[in-house]
Amino acid sequence: MCTTCGCGHPDQVRIGELPHRHSDDDAQEYTTPNFSHSTFHFNKPTEPDDTQKRLLKIEQDVLGKNNRLADHNRAFFEKQHIFALNLVSSPGSGKTTLLTTTLNALKNDCTCYVIEGDQQTENDADRIRATGVPAIQVNTGKGCHLDAQMIGEAMVKLRPKADSILFIENVGNLVCPSEFDLGEKAKVVILSVTEGEDKPLKYPHMFAASGLMILNKVDLLPYLNFDVAQCIANAKRVNPSIEVIQLSATTEQGLGDWLNWLENQRKQG
Structure with missing residues (x-):
C-alpha cells in the first residue's frame, strides 16, 4: 500500500510476462534483495495527534524501504x-507515442528494453x-505509481x-511518482502543450525531481493559446537546472535534440 497517498495494495500488482523470450545471450540476471516487508500495527490513538504521528512513521518506513531497493536497482x-x-x-x-518513436529511431543502433506501468491492460x-x-x-x-520493488520484480x-x-x-500521474526513486539515472517529465503552461507550478515536486522536461x-501550437516561454520560465522557477526540449512525437520535429540528449547522457555514465 502506498501510504503517501493511500493508493493500491501489493496483492493487486501484476508483473506481466514477455510474450516471446528474447535471446538470453549475455542477458543479465537480476537478484532480488532480501529485504523483509515492514509490518505495521494500528492501535487506537491515545492522543488527538497520535494518528498523524503513526502515519508519518509509516510513510518514512515505506519510503525508506523503497530507497534501499532503489539503491539495489541502481x-x-x-x-x-x-x-x-x-x-x-x-x-x-504522449509518453507512449514518444517512446515508440524513440525506439524505432534507436533499435538498430543500441539494445533497448521497456517496463510499462499502468493500472490496467497491456495496451x-x-x-x-x-x-x-x-x-x-x-x-x-x-496504485498510482511504480515503486522500486515492482521494477526489481520486472527485471527478473x-x-x-x-x-x-x-x-x-x-503510471500517468504528476504527484506520487515524484517521491519514489526507482534506481533510474534521471526522471524525464513530459508535458503536452495541450495541458497548460502552469503545470510546473501546480505540480512542483515532479518538475523539481526531473532532469529534463520534454514539451x-x-x-x-498554431491551434492553441499556449505560452511556451512562460511554461519554460515556470519550470525554471521550480528547478533552475532543468533542461528543456521541444518536440513533436508525431511529426518528429525536434526528435534529434532528444536523441542527442540521450546519447550525451549515456556517454556521461
Whole structure:
C-alpha cells in the first residue's frame, strides 16, 4: 500500500510476462534483495495527534524501504552499464507515442528494453512490442505509481543485456511518482502543450525531481493559446537546472535534440 497517498495494495500488482523470450545471450540476471516487508500495527490513538504521528512513521518506513531497493536497482544498472530513465507525466501527454518513436529511431543502433506501468491492460506494452523491443507490463491495480520493488520484480523477467537502455514508463500521474526513486539515472517529465503552461507550478515536486522536461505536441501550437516561454520560465522557477526540449512525437520535429540528449547522457555514465 502506498501510504503517501493511500493508493493500491501489493496483492493487486501484476508483473506481466514477455510474450516471446528474447535471446538470453549475455542477458543479465537480476537478484532480488532480501529485504523483509515492514509490518505495521494500528492501535487506537491515545492522543488527538497520535494518528498523524503513526502515519508519518509509516510513510518514512515505506519510503525508506523503497530507497534501499532503489539503491539495489541502481547498483545493478551501474554495474551492467544499463542506462535507466524514468518517464513521467500526466495521462495523455504522449509518453507512449514518444517512446515508440524513440525506439524505432534507436533499435538498430543500441539494445533497448521497456517496463510499462499502468493500472490496467497491456495496451501500451503491446504498442512497444510492435517495435520489436522487449517490454514488460506492470499493472498496479489501484496504485498510482511504480515503486522500486515492482521494477526489481520486472527485471527478473526482463533480464536486460549489459550496455543497454531501459525506459521505464511510469503510471500517468504528476504527484506520487515524484517521491519514489526507482534506481533510474534521471526522471524525464513530459508535458503536452495541450495541458497548460502552469503545470510546473501546480505540480512542483515532479518538475523539481526531473532532469529534463520534454514539451511535447509542439505541432499543435498554431491551434492553441499556449505560452511556451512562460511554461519554460515556470519550470525554471521550480528547478533552475532543468533542461528543456521541444518536440513533436508525431511529426518528429525536434526528435534529434532528444536523441542527442540521450546519447550525451549515456556517454556521461
